Amino acid sequence: MTGEPRIPRGPDALPEADAGETSLRQAAKAALRKALRTARGGLDPAIKVQWDARIGAQVVAWWRLRQVAAVGVYWPLAGEPDLRAAYAELHAAGVQLALPVVMERDAPLAFTAWTPGEPTIPDEMGVQVPAALRFVARPPALLVPCLGFNAEGYRLGYGGGYYDRTLEAAPRPYTLGIAYSSQQAQFSHAPHDVPLDVVVTEASRIT
Secondary structure, three states, X not given: OOOOOOOOEOHHHOOOOOHHHHXXXXXXXXXXXXXXXXXXXXXXHHXXXXXXXXXXXXXXXXXXXXXXXXXXXXXOOOOOOOOHHHHHHHHHOOOEEEEEEOOOOOOOOEEEEEOOOOOEEEOOOOOEEEOOOOEEOOOOEEEEEOOEEOXXXXXXXXXXXXXXXXOOOOOOOEEEEEOOHHHEOEOOOOOOOOOOOEEEOOOOOOO
């Protein structure tokens, strides 16, 4: 990529909405999600591999500073950064890894222990989970895939609200948003939303 990245604009570009304009804001956010998906899906595969390696290295560097015992990771979907090489490195260092499991709609995520290389099967949402589920407590740190993020560190997800509900209960895990720098966008957030602790991209540096 050359030059300054184009930052998509979200529903914050609209005036303050009354009840009748809520649908317009929802439509604007849906359009932003579609634009971000399309842009991410259009990344050059060779560049994506390089960027994934950079992001993974930053995640490992973060862990070496924090030394948390368990980390919630994610299985890459729809062009999300593929960090499985970093997961293997964390596992080799003794970190307990956990994958999210959707138990039901409108509910927080559950987590199952996962070892890189073990058999997996798709769940009802089409996400890979271990063939043998071994439920564990919510890890103290979570890698959270982002469809988009803004300058304040707020995340734009896919609209299901699973991570939002997962992060409501105290104590809140340390959250590392995972995204490409080109996914930074302008959008508003609700007063109750909490920003990610850090957003890790191919251009970031963990210090």
